[in-house]
Amino acid sequence: MSRPSLLEGVRVVDLSMGWAGPLAARHLADMGADVIKVEGCVRFDWWRGWEATQEWIDEGGAEMSPAFNMVNRNKRDLTLDLSTLEGADLLLRLVAISDVVVENYSAGVLPKLGLDYPVLAKANPEIVMISMPAFGSSGPWQGYRAYGSTVEQASGLPHQSGEESMPPTMIHVALGDSVGGLNGAAALLTALRARRRTGKGQHLDLSQSECLFPLGIKGILTQSVTGSPPQRLGNRSLEHAPHGVYPCAGDDEWIVIQVRSEAEWKAFEAASGIGGFGDVADRLARREELDDAVRAFTSAQVVELLMPELQEAGVPAARLAGGLELTTDPHLAARGFWKMMQREYVGELPHPAPPYRVGEAPFDIDRPAPTLGQHNFEVLSEVLGLKADEIAALAEKGVIGTKPRLP
Amino acid sequence: MSEEAALAGIRVVDAAGSIATAYCGKLFADHGAAVVNAEPPEGFATRREAPFLPGAPAPENSALHAWLSTNKASAVVESAADIRDLAREAQVVLDDGRFDCEHFSALAPNVVVSTVTWFGRTGPYADYQGTDGVVQSLIGMVRGIGTEEGPPILPAGCQAQIVGGLAAYIGTLGQVIAREIGNASGPVRLDTSILEANLCFTEVGGVGGHRSGRRVRRMGVNRYPPTYPLGIYPCRDGWLGVTALTPSQWKSFCALLDMQEFADVPQYQSAVGRLQDADVLDPLIHERVREQSATELFNRGQGARIPLALVPTMEQLFTVDQYVARRAFDEVRPPGQEGFVAPVTPFRLFRTPATRGGDVAPLGSMVPTPVEPPRSLRA
Numbered sequence: 001m002s003r004p005s006l007l008e009g010v011r012v013v014d015l016s017m018g019w020a021g022p023l024a025a026r027h028l029a030d031m032g033a034d035v036i037k038v039e040g041c042v043r044f045d046w047w048r049g050w051e052a053t054q055e056w057i058d059e060g061g062a063e064m065s066p067a068f069n070m071v072n073r074n075k076r077d078l079t080l081d082l083s084t085l086e087g088a089d090l091l092l093r094l095v096a097i098s099d100v101v102v103e104n105y106s107a108g109v110l111p112k113l114g115l116d117y118p119v120l121a122k123a124n125p126e127i128v129m130i131s132m133p134a135f136g137s138s139g140p141w142q143g144y145r146a147y148g149s150t151v152e153q154a155s156g157l158p159h160q161s162g163e164e165s166m167p168p169t170m171i172h173v174a175l176g177d178s179v180g181g182l183n184g185a186a187a188l189l190t191a192l193r194a195r196r197r198t199g200k201g202q203h204l205d206l207s208q209s210e211c212l213f214p215l216g217i218k219g220i221l222t223q224s225v226t227g228s229p230p231q232r233l234g235n236r237s238l239e240h241a242p243h244g245v246y247p248c249a250g251d252d253e254w255i256v257i258q259v260r261s262e263a264e265w266k267a268f269e270a271a272s273g274i275g276g277f278g279d280v281a282d283r284l285a286r287r288e289e290l291d292d293a294v295r296a297f298t299s300a301q302v303v304e305l306l307m308p309e310l311q312e313a314g315v316p317a318a319r320l321a322g323g324l325e326l327t328t329d330p331h332l333a334a335r336g337f338w339k340m341m342q343r344e345y346v347g348e349l350p351h352p353a354p355p356y357r358v359g360e361a362p363f364d365i366d367r368p369a370p371t372l373g374q375h376n377f378e379v380l381s382e383v384l385g386l387k388a389d390e391i392a393a394l395a396e397k398g399v400i401g402t403k404p405r406l407p
Numbered sequence: 408m409s410e411e412a413a414l415a416g417i418r419v420v421d422a423a424g425s426i427a428t429a430y431c432g433k434l435f436a437d438h439g440a441a442v443v444n445a446e447p448p449e450g451f452a453t454r455r456e457a458p459f460l461p462g463a464p465a466p467e468n469s470a471l472h473a474w475l476s477t478n479k480a481s482a483v484v485e486s487a488a489d490i491r492d493l494a495r496e497a498q499v500v501l502d503d504g505r506f507d508c509e510h511f512s513a514l515a516p517n518v519v520v521s522t523v524t525w526f527g528r529t530g531p532y533a534d535y536q537g538t539d540g541v542v543q544s545l546i547g548m549v550r551g552i553g554t555e556e557g558p559p560i561l562p563a564g565c566q567a568q569i570v571g572g573l574a575a576y577i578g579t580l581g582q583v584i585a586r587e588i589g590n591a592s593g594p595v596r597l598d599t600s601i602l603e604a605n606l607c608f609t610e611v612g613g614v615g616g617h618r619s620g621r622r623v624r625r626m627g628v629n630r631y632p633p634t635y636p637l638g639i640y641p642c643r644d645g646w647l648g649v650t651a652l653t654p655s656q657w658k659s660f661c662a663l664l665d666m667q668e669f670a671d672v673p674q675y676q677s678a679v680g681r682l683q684d685a686d687v688l689d690p691l692i693h694e695r696v697r698e699q700s701a702t703e704l705f706n707r708g709q710g711a712r713i714p715l716a717l718v719p720t721m722e723q724l725f726t727v728d729q730y731v732a733r734r735a736f737d738e739v740r741p742p743g744q745e746g747f748v749a750p751v752t753p754f755r756l757f758r759t760p761a762t763r764g765g766d767v768a769p770l771g772s773m774v775p776t777p778v779e780p781p782r783s784l785r786a
Contacts, residue, residue: 006585023607031581032590050653051677066614112638127618134714136755139732145714146650149637153648156724158629158639160563161552166628168639168718169648171562171633178607182573187503187754188582190438194413194759196587202758210735212432213750214573217565221470222458223721224747230458230721235540235561245549245558254559256544264536316536318544320559322623323616326547326609331532337603350617355604356578356597357569360529388418 003074003366004358007033010192011098011383013077013091014038017045019148019174020208021104021132022071023181028100028188029074030363032356035166036098036379037075038091040082041401043371045072054406062372062404063345069369071181073341073351076393078379079400082113086399091115091383096123099195100188104132107143117203127199128191132184134176136207146208151176153356155212160219163234179215180208242268242294243285245320248303255303257294257310267313272297336362343368373402412439413759417583419443420494421479422674423503424451426565427523427601429475430572431579432501436478437752440499443646443773445490450770457564463744466770471565473741474749475763480773494518495553498583501575504528512594517586520596521579523571527600539567542602545608547616551623551631559625571601626685635682636660639691639718643703648716652678659711663704664695737764742772 010033014025017039029035039045048062056062078094080087092115095101101120102112110116117129131137134146135154137141152158152175153168162169187204213220219230235244243258261266262279269275274293277283283290298306303319310317327338327350328350338350339362353362380386380394394400420431424446436442444451450466453475459468467473484490487510493513494500502522511518523526525537535541540561543549578597578610585591606613612623629638640647644646651660654676661670670689674680681688701717708715719727725736725748735775737744752761 006581006590008590009588027577027581031585037730066618067611070611070614089652135731138734139729141709141729144709145712146716147634147652147714149631149634149650150648150714150716152663153639153646153650153718154729155581156719156721158648158718159720162560162628167641169552169560170629170631170637170639171560172548172608173634173637175608179570179573182570182577182604182607183754185577186434186573186580187756189577189584190413190434190754191756191759193417193580193584193587194411194756196584197415198411198759200758205755205757207733207735207753210730210733210750210753213735213753214569215566216564217474217569217750218458218471219721220724221474221747221749223457223724224749225460225470230563233563235558245561247558250492250555252550252622254544254550254557256540256549257541257562258538260538311532311535314536316541317537318541320544321547321611322550323547323612324604324620324622326613326618327617329545331526331530332603335527335530335600335603337606350614352610352613353603353604354578355504355574356581356599357527358595358597 002364003030004032004363006031008037010034011102012036012100012102013098014093015101015103016132017104019067019071019358020180020184022047023104023178024132024184024188026071026074026371027185027354030365035075036094036375037072037077038373039077040079041079041372041398041403041405042081044404048404052303052404052406057404057406060345066349069343069346069349070351072369073365074367075370076375076379079373079402080378081399082115084397084399086394086397088113088115090380090384092120092123095120095127097383098124098241099126099128099192100128101129102184102188105131106145107133107137110194121201126195126202128188128195128201128204130184130188130204130206131207131337132180132208134208136210137205148172148174148180151180151208152212154209155216157212157216157220160216160230160232162232169331176208176212179211180206183211193254236287238364241280241287243291244291246295246298248298248306250299250303253303255298255306256318256320257317260316268310268315271310271313271315278298339365341365343369344371371402372404373400376400376402410572411759413756414438414440417441417499418497419501420445420490420497421488421501422506423501423523424453425503425523426453426456426475426568427556427572427575428501429453430569431521431523431575432479432575433475433477434573434752435499437765442478443465443482443493444476445493446481446770448483448485451546460744462742462746464735467742467744470747473739473767477739478762479768481770482773483771499579508594508596516594517592518594519579519582520594521575521599523575523599523601524595526599527603528598537601539565542567542605545602545610546605546705547623552624552626553626553628555627557625567601567605571599571604574604602634628686632682633679635678635685636688636692640696642696642699644703645701646703646718647696647704648718650714656713657681659713660708663708663711663713664692666691666695734763739764739767740767740769
């Protein structure tokens with residue numbers, strides 16, 4: 001098995017760091033594009049570590065991050081010091097023979113290096129380049145800094161989840177990153193299709209905070225069409241009951257149960273033995289009483305058994321998994337979702353498959369994330385045609401390298 | 408839509424009408440593909456999804472359906488054969504698992520039948536009942552949200568389905584492009600799992616759990632490892648979103664809030680070290696921001712390169728200067744109703760821009776033309 005060749009022949013220069021940009025490029029890599037990640041020995045991907053010390057470097061810390069390893073599989077890695085003339089020139093030469101550039105530097109970094117879109121487009125008018133600043137490349141916040149958490153906060157989404165008594169409630173440590181990454185991949189494919197039609201490259205602008213608006217669409221549209229904000233209902237529904245998260249036997253074990261129809265209620269009623277409640281109007285009117293009864297039932301149940309029992313009866317229910325259960329989930333295991341791969345420094349790590357597949361098997365993953373500068377020689381010689389002594393001179397000058405350096 | 412539209416020339420038929428397939432189809436339509444909703448006589452289920460347009464009659468009264476359906480056509484279909492007629496020469500059929508590829512392949516030999524289901528077409532959960540909450544629970548997201556004692560909190564809305572539709576768009580467009588550039592040929596059935604699409608949020612935690620053997624535990628509302636300070640704090644005029652991850656951001660944050668005595672504490676030079684003392688630091692942060700203006704702190708903080716945010720309410724969202732300047736919202740025009748404001752497609756292609764907002768076709772306004780089956784399909 002090997003990676004699909006859907007995007008074979010497409011070369012991507014991945015200048016991005018962190019989560020969102022590398023995830024966008026990962027989707028293209030998973031479809032067979034040749035993704036060359038370009039980072040510096042001083043300015044390395046901050047997802048390798050954001051609190052670098054010499055001790056951390058000496059202990060191989062830059063290669064250990066599970067997060068970095070997760071989003072950079074199927075890529076090659078080239079180090080270039082873009083602040084040097086040689087490094088910038090090599091990047092331009094690489095862009096000239098590539099199809100896509102992905103970048104998520106803070107605003108102003110690439111122009112300062114003399115490597116912004118107009119410069120890259122001059123090197124290659126057909127280049128498709130995506131910039132992924134947190135708030136987009138225009139507007140009063142264009143230069144503002146953000147993480148995935150900042151983006152979630154600024155999207156207004158926290159005003160939709162949780163109870164009215166809670167502060168606006170975030171749902172993730174970095175929600176904006178994954179969604180930004182998916183939108184980045186979608187944008188790049190859209191632009192590649194446009195280039196095929198028009199023969200022209202273009203610059204793409206993606207605001208990670210705007211990418212979260214579709215996730216909050218029900219609340220945004222409620223405000224738009226009714227003039228009132230959506231109610232923050234916690235785990236309740238205005239239309240269905242029972243509908244919530246209920247405790248199970250054991251330490252911090254929970255099950256979500258969301259009955260959506262009378263048929264599902266009948267199935268739940270039979271499976272749980274809870275009686276005395278009528279149609280949905282009655283259940284909504286007596287919601288607290290019903291929730292007490294559901295809690296009394298679920299509290300005595302083992303969640304691993306209750307979830308399949310309810311699901312097989314036709315009731316939407318699921319255990320609240322934690323990190324530990326994701327790689328052992330029987331469904332994901334049966335679908336071959338996680339692929340175990342060996343990598344230098346970290347040993348064996350599970351890698352998630354792309355969420356789309358053809359047939360029963362997931363798209364294969366060729367290689368784990370590269371180590372810093374792992375493919376310097378390969379890329380510089382095979383792709384850019386440099387001779388061995390030229391590459392050695394670059395290493396001598398520190399333009400390329402394989403170990404991080406403190407500034 | 409201009410001739411230069413990115414996806415012009417691609418024909419898409421949505422034969423499922425779930426929120427996930429509709430969002431996938433919306434991205435195609437807004438970028439210029441010809442997308443047809445192949446709806447049953449009563450219309451897609453999305454037509455019965457809230458929120459509703461006040462005073463508007465069914466089946467054209469769902470604002471959610473309208474937003475999902477901009478720039479698409481709508482045809483009423485009575486049978487699988489009708490859908491096949493509609494899908495002649497289509498590059499993409501969006502499906503929820505009802506159809507075999509062969510149903511379309513004779514009429515559209517390079518067709519991508521893109522199936523989007525909660526759990527994928529195979530595996531022990533394939534026939535399980537899915538909801539956004541079920542998926543978000545299985546991926547490990549819900550366990551971390553809410554108070555320490557629980558219950559954990561479900562994210563609001565239809566977020567998991569939107570993410571599933573977005574992932575399906577990526578996979579589907581990849582297949583279309585591969586066929587156009589000669590890297591693939593023939594009909595194909597693509598299987599997108601909404602569960603697996605949403606694992607993008609927690610895959611890192613999954614690997615962490617695999618290595619450490621530890622499970623996610625809630626630490627309180629808006630408190631997520633390994634970052635601290637992280638959260639949303641009330642100010643005198645609104646809500647301030649705070650994230651300080653690096654040592655320099657922490658120092659700048661301390662300076663912003665006049666908390667210099669904490670700036671150089673060795674333990675606080677790491678996010679995890681600060682998180683251990685969150686119960687000590689949090690009341691102090693609350694106290695320091697309470698009487699200040701969120702807008703002022705936001706601008707001063709960003710000036711000092713601290714990733715702070717204004718946290719707009721739903722009412723404020725439409726007037727945030729950043730979103731107004733970028734025209735992040737535009738008008739959706741449902742049939743026979745006044746238009747309403749809604750988010751535009753979130754990624755911008757400068758040379759081949761997406762349609763902003765747009766018209767919504769009435770149910771069944773497109774009449775499909777029956778097509779003579781090719782010789783190979785005739786009895």
